[in-house]
Amino acid sequence: MAQVTVTRRLQFNAAHRVHNPALSDEENRRLFGKCNHPNWHGHNYTLDVSVAGDIDPRTGYVLDLGHLKRIVETHVIDRVDHRNFNLDVDFMQGTIPTSENIVVAFWRVIAPLVAPARLTRLVLWETPNNYVEYEGR
Numbered sequence: 001m002a003q004v005t006v007t008r009r010l011q012f013n014a015a016h017r018v019h020n021p022a023l024s025d026e027e028n029r030r031l032f033g034k035c036n037h038p039n040w041h042g043h044n045y046t047l048d049v050s051v052a053g054d055i056d057p058r059t060g061y062v063l064d065l066g067h068l069k070r071i072v073e074t075h076v077i078d079r080v081d082h083r084n085f086n087l088d089v090d091f092m093q094g095t096i097p098t099s100e101n102i103v104v105a106f107w108r109v110i111a112p113l114v115a116p117a118r119l120t121r122l123v124l125w126e127t128p129n130n131y132v133e134y135e136g137r
Ligand code: NI
Pocket: 016, 018, 035, 041, 042, 043
């Protein structure tokens, strides 16, 4: 059976402050620069969600991309869009909201929801020039 990967792109806007409360203010400024600004700042994020699986002979799909979109919107995008990662997002509490930590947290939410396909890759763009990717390892 042919294994095919399908990808849905979603976008959201969110605020954060990259700050480690275990470190001094000076060390935080040195490590994180502008991203440590105390009064928050925002990003226009792009998230690419890839799932892989067999092509269902009945539909010709691996997973209906409209269905994938609704899963990710309901369980991730609606919980982070126009929110503050430090204050508003329950699954990010106690975590420094870098793109690295955000993408791992998203994985934990999305992975159990895409059966019978399986989540193979998340790519989170923080700016058009910077992205992180995670494959669940
Ligand atoms: Ni930032």
